[in-house]
Amino acid sequence: VQLVESGGGLVQPGGSLRLSCAGSGFTFSSYAMSWYRQAPGKERERVARISSGGGSTDYADSVKGRFTISRDNVKNTVYLQMNSLKPEDTAVYYCTKRGGSSYSSAVDFWGQGTQVTVSS
Numbered sequence: 001v002q003l004v005e006s007g008g009g010l011v012q013p014g015g016s017l018r019l020s021c022a023g024s025g026f027t028f029s030s031y032a033m034s035w036y037r038q039a040p041g042k043e044r045e046r047v048a049r050i051s052s053g054g055g056s057t058d059y060a061d062s063v064k065g066r067f068t069i070s071r072d073n074v075k076n077t078v079y080l081q082m083n084s085l086k087p088e089d090t091a092v093y094y095c096t097k098r099g100g101s102s103y104s105s106a107v108d109f110w111g112q113g114t115q116v117t118v119s120s
Contacts, residue, residue, distance in 0.1 A: 001025040001109045003095045008114030011085055015118070019080040021095030021111060029053075029073035032098040032105055035080045037091035037116075047093070048080060052101035063089075085118045092116075 007019040019035070034049035048069035049058045057069050068081040078095060095111035 001097060003097060003109060003111035005093065005095045005111045005114040008093060008116045010117045010119065012120050013085060013087060013118055015085050016081070016083045017085065017116060019082070019093055019095075019114060019116070021078045021080075023076050023078070023095075023097065026097065028076040030101060032101055032103040033069075033071060033078040034096045034098060034103065034107065035069060035078075036094045036096060036107075036110075037089075038094070039088075039091040042091075045091075049098070049103035050078065051103050056103055058103055082116070085116075087118045090116060090118050 002024045003021055005021045011017050030052055032051050035047040036044055037047050038044040047060050050069045054071045066084045071078040092113040093116050094113045096107045097109040098105040099108040
């Protein structure tokens, strides 16, 4: 299994970024996926999750209405579109594979993470 994140970087408050995560080594379309983040000195937080087919999604209250998770099962890629970014969104963002098709299944693999910094 391999998960490779990309798209992180520095953005001003109010700006947007789109994170991508390319999965390989498993049948991507059979598994739910999710994004987590961890800021320095803070607990890891689940940001968003999506079912294997993409029909069901779930978001943390802190990002609801600003972030959108989606997936392309042809490209074996999951995305996190982040709009109206705030300084408190600054963190390392991790793509994760879950152990089943439902987004309620447990995480069983983590990507290496990508840094997102929101600052003027």
